[in-house]
Amino acid sequence: MYALSWCLKNIISQCCKDTLFLLYVRSAQAFHSSLDGTGYLFSSDVLATVDKYSNDVANCIIEKAKRMCREKGDDEVKVEVIIESGDPRDVICRVAENINADVLVMGSHGYGLIQRAFLGSVSNHCAQNVKCPVLIVKKPKSSSSATGTK
């Protein structure tokens, strides 16, 4: 959300003829791979519930993002929504190529060293694999809280 608001304020405002694609990736993979790995079996009810929940989250977030775009003010931003499932790293790269994006704007969790080592960085992967310029926007930490855990 912070990356979107930064983008709306600093990039989109000056070139309102562009289309803004909102991409949400449901990381269904984590759930399915734990299913494969451990041998647990879930009833179709459970799967359907998880699926519905995941859908609701996606819709909720996309609605919030669309509201932010509408509230931008004078210049109407043309918005398109893409919701996909899979590994976010692969999906983001594929979609960026498919829509022939001029620039890919993405947030960054700002994980610490250890989390990055295990999880890898989505933004790092995309910056290295997407052909178009990649803009990585981090939510600024309040300087008071940053001193504690860094």
Next chain:
Amino acid sequence: MYALSWCLKNIISQCCKDTLFLLYVRSAQAFHSSLDGTGYLFSSDVLATVDKYSNDVANCIIEKAKRMCREKGDDEVKVEVIIESGDPRDVICRVAENINADVLVMGSHGYGLIQRAFLGSVSNHCAQNVKCPVLIVKKPKSSSSATGTK
């Protein structure tokens, strides 16, 4: 140079009241650390020559960059030049903080997997450590040459 030209075309044109800082980092470190590691001794003449050469390269590149900014056309871009020595990763992060940059624009070599493993990626390091948004601009490969070595 490609990142600068992309930046001039897509970012600067719409907000010409901003100041563009051109940062060039002379990676003097590689030379000095090879000196420490292997025990070779260079005369002050050699060191002075290397230093002069490194200076000439920096000036030449910065001149070219400034020319690109001047040639932009109607809107004059306010340009400031910073030349520093050291590990580019550290210097870029430090300077970005010092000048309180709104956005850090940087090119990317697009090294392959093996080169990245040894050299690390400057852009990746900066994207993770600089607080402001980071825009990574890669020079597009011509599709014909990309097929060979990828």
